[in-house]
Amino acid sequence: MEPQLSWYLALSGLLFTIGVIGVVIKRNVIAMFMCIELMLNAVNLTFVAFASFFQDVTGQLFVFIVMTVAAAEAAVGLGIIIAIFRNRESLDVDDASILKL
Amino acid sequence: MLVLLFILFGGLAIGCAINVVAQRNPLYCAISLIGVFMSLACLYLMLAAPFIAAVQIVVYAGAIMVLVVFVIMLLNVEQEERRHFKMGILVPAGVVLAALLIAEVAFFISTVNPNPVLQQTDIGLTSSIGSNLFTSYLLPFEITSILLLMAIVGAMTLARRTGVSEQARVVPGAQVLAVSDVDLNASHDHQRLIETQTTTEAARLLEISGPRSNEERE
Numbered sequence: 587m588e589p590q591l592s593w594y595l596a597l598s599g600l601l602f603t604i605g606v607i608g609v610v611i612k613r614n615v616i617a618m619f620m621c622i623e624l625m626l627n628a629v630n631l632t633f634v635a636f637a638s639f640f641q642d643v644t645g646q647l648f649v650f651i652v653m654t655v656a657a658a659e660a661a662v663g664l665g666i667i668i669a670i671f672r673n674r675e676s677l678d679v680d681d682a683s684i685l686k687l
Numbered sequence: 688m689l690v691l692l693f694i695l696f697g698g699l700a701i702g703c704a705i706n707v708v709a710q711r712n713p714l715y716c717a718i719s720l721i722g723v724f725m726s727l728a729c730l731y732l733m734l735a736a737p738f739i740a741a742v743q744i745v746v747y748a749g750a751i752m753v754l755v756v757f758v759i760m761l762l763n764v765e766q767e768e769r770r771h772f773k774m775g776i777l778v779p780a781g782v783v784l785a786a787l788l789i790a791e792v793a794f795f796i797s798t799v800n801p802n803p804v805l806q807q808t809d810i811g812l813t814s815s816i817g818s819n820l821f822t823s824y825l826l827p828f829e830i831t832s833i834l835l836l837m838a839i840v841g842a843m844t845l846a847r848r849t850g851v852s853e854q855a856r857v858v859p860g861a862q863v864l865a866v867s868d869v870d871l872n873a874s875h876d877h878q879r880l881i882e883t884q885t886t887t888e889a890a891r892l893l894e895i896s897g898p899r900s901n902e903e904r905e
Contacts, residue, residue: 589693608708638734658838665845
């Protein structure tokens with residue numbers, strides 16, 4: 587018996603759910619950022635599974651683009667995190683709950 | 688054989704993902720996340736996508752996680768304190784809704800889709816991805832490059848330190864100067880080298896006001 591497409595989809599759904607739970611319960615900005623990366627990776631797994639099982643290269647190209655977006659997001663997101671830390675000297679999201687700096 | 692590998696790497700991915708959420712030290716979160724990326728790369732290999740697997744390790748586990756770990760170390764992040772939630776009725780409601788969702792997903796997976804079979808293909812190879820990327824998908828590729836340029840400019844704008852002269856050097860250990868410590872209009876023409884241990888000391892030596900206490904800020 588070979589691994590089925592549905593197995594990969596279930597695994598991807600589980601990883602995505604864990605990522606969502608992390609974003610909801612975490613209060614540290616960097617930990618929330620990492621949970622978002624986890625969700626992006628879960629979606630990437632879905633793309634690759636569909637691309638392989640349906641013999642279509644489009645899914646893999648989209649994974650490539652998602653990775654680029656994740657890299658850009660990491661650069662800008664960590665820049666924002668450093669800016670927040672410089673203003674508030676804390677990484678707790680509850681300390682940054684008002685827009686005023 | 689493939690089933691065993693799937694269970695091994697899938698289980699590893701889920702275990703590491705749960706550890707990412709459960710850990711309170713961000714550095715341990717980051718290391719667990721690298722575990723998730725590695726096991727996902729192995730799953731990509733099983734799905735006949737060697738190029739994506741390589742990029743996953745190089746870009747995610749390499750570049751992005753190095754950046755994250757660098758920021759964690761730079762900001763000297765403390766552990767999250769344990770928090771107490773008041774949940775009450777939310778716990779049984781959540782369990783019921785989760786069971787409903789899982790039943791729904793299981794129903795659709797088992798009934799709707801006849802499972803396709805994984806065949807031997809060349810769609811995951813670098814040459815196939817490259818030729819498609821530069822012919823049919825050239826426009827998304829170019830848009831992505833513009834996005835990267837915007838990210839570079841944005842990151843530099845956000846992380847730039849204003850108001851401190853270029854000659855002022857703050858030694859590592861001082862971490863990042865808070866904006867409240869820096870006079871935006873200050874100009875320091877004279878060249879000085881400053882070696883300090885703390886941000887406060889650096890601010891005093893640079894003749895800019897020391898860090899404000901939390902009460903003043905409120």
